[in-house]
C-alpha cells in the first residue's frame with residue numbers, strides 16, 4: 113500500500129512573492145502595514161528614514177536616479193525624498209506591479225517608470241543601464257528574502273558612484289533569538305492572520321486544511337540567525353508561509369562585508385528593533 117501524502121510541496125516554504133503578488137494581497141498587506149508598522153506608529157523609527165539625507169545630499173551628485181527596490185507604494189521613499197533633491201529618474205520596482213505603479217505616481221521625479229521584478233533572481237539589466245549615480249533603496253525587503261545573496265546581487269551590479277540605502281528589522285539586545293521572541297507579538301495579530309490566510313487560500317496547488325502558528329526558528333541557511341515564522345500546520349506537513357529575519361547589528365554588518373560593500377553610516381532606533389544602513393561598493 114502506497115502511503116505517500118496526497119499533497120507534496122516542492123519546497124516546505126512559500127516564496128515571499130506569494131504573499132504580495134496580486135492587487136488584493138497587496139491591499140491586505142497594506143492594512144497590516146497601517147495597523148502594525150513601527151514606521152507609522154513610532155516617530156523614532158520614522159526618523160531613521162530621513163537621517164541619511166544630509167550625507168546623501170553631499171554624496172549624490174545631481175542629476176541622480178532613484179531605484180526603489182521592493183518599494184510597495186513608496187511610503188518610506190516619499191518620506192526620504194522630502195529631504196532630498198528630486199531625482200532625474202525614478203524606477204519603482206516590486207513583485208506587485210499595482211503597488212509599484214502607486215509608488216511611481218506618488219514619488220517626485222522628472223521621469224518615472226514602474227516595473228514588476230523578482231528580487232530572488234538576476235536583477236533585470238535595464239536597471240543597471242540607468243545613468244549614474246544611482247541611489248538604490250531596499251526598505252523592508254531583507255527580512256523576507258535570503259539577505260546575503262540579495263545584497264550580493266545588488267552589490268555586483270553597482271558602480272562606485274552608486275549608493276544603497278537599506279533597512280533591516282533587528283532582534284533587540286545581543287541574543288538574536290531572545291530579541292526575536294520579544295517582538296513576536298507584533299506578528300501574531302488579526303490583520304496579519306487575514307493577509308496570510310488569504311495567501312494560503314490563493315496558493316496552488318491547494319493547501320490542505322490547517323492552522324497558523326507563529327514562532328521563532330533558526331534560519332535554514334544561517335543557523336545563528338533568528339527568523340520569525342508563521343507555519344501552516346496540517347496533519348501531513350508543516351509549511352512555512354511567512355518569515356521575517358531578525359538579525360543582530362553584528363550579523364547585518366557581516367553581510368555587508370561578505371557582499372563586498374562598505375558601510376558609510378548606520379542609524380538605529382532607540383529600542384534596537386530597526387536599523388538603516390547607507391553603503392557603497394567596497395573599493396577593489
Ligand SMILES: C[S@@+](CC[C@H](N)C(=O)[O-])C[C@H]1O[C@@H](n2cnc3c(N)ncnc32)[C@H](O)[C@@H]1O
Nearest residue numbers: 128129132182183184206207229230231251252
Ligand atoms: C514588507 S514589504 C516592504 C514594503 C516597503 N518597502 C516598506 O518598507 O514599507 C516587502 C515588499 O517586498 C516585495 N517583494 C517581496 N518579494 C519580492 C520579490 N521576490 N521580488 C520583488 N519584490 C518582492 C513585496 O511586494 C513588498 O512590497
